[in-house]
């Protein structure tokens with residue numbers, strides 16, 4: 059993987075590219091806790107030995123078979139708004155991929171879907187340095203191809219970009235393009251909050267008007283019709299008991315059986 063090619067495609071970032079690391083998010087979190095980076099930083103890896111999802115869940119990828127990168131973005135806004143930042147990143151990534159020809163949709167709060175199967179995920183984490191300066195670290199994993207072993211490990215229906223983009227653009231231009239779109243969405247979110255991104259999320263929301271279950275650590279905690287998200291990125295659920303407003307927390311959304 060060429061650092062120079064990523065840097066050409068993502069001039070807004072300082073760029074690092076490595077063959078292998080544990081987790082690009084862990085790397086950038088450690089760095090941003092020591093000191094907030096002066097400029098946005100992008101770190102890409104061909105392979106991760108300890109890729110993470112939310113709440114300690116694993117992220118699987120065969121070597122070279124996925125786009126694996128993290129962004130460290132210095133934040134201005136005082137409030138954390140970490141949950142909605144995750145949605146903003148998904149909007150930026152999905153819109154860019156759609157423009158590139160992949161009909162990607164979003165599952166609340168942090169998944170990229172292709173044909174209702176999981177294509178990728180976004181993991182946002184916050185680092186604060188000794189001076190109280192905050193950096194948002196955004197990890198993005200997107201499957202390019204899926205071998206049988208990786209599919210088995212994932213344990214839910216998964217998809218790969220190669221299914222819809224048979225002549226995949228260079229890995230470096232994909233990473234750079236997506237990173238730029240995510241940064242634009244995050245800047246908008248940092249300046250104006252989630253409100254301007256809400257209609258963009260709604261246009262991409264895969265489960266809109268569908269009956270869904272919300273699971274917390276595998277247990278169903280709510281069921282209802284997914285109406286969409288509010289101006290803070292919270293899920294609006296029309297349940298038998300009335301409207302329920304759900305913050306993402308530990309929640310995972312599933313289509314109701």
Ligand code: ATP
Nearest residue numbers: 111112115116117118119176179212214216310311
């Ligand atoms: P869920 O996706 O189950 O609703 P979640 O959004 O909290 O839950 P994440 O934190 O995004 O999950 O990612 C971890 C989960 O993603 C794993 O438990 C696994 O089911 C799935 N997963 C792991 N690797 C991949 C991959 N390469 N492609 C698609 N899905 C994956």
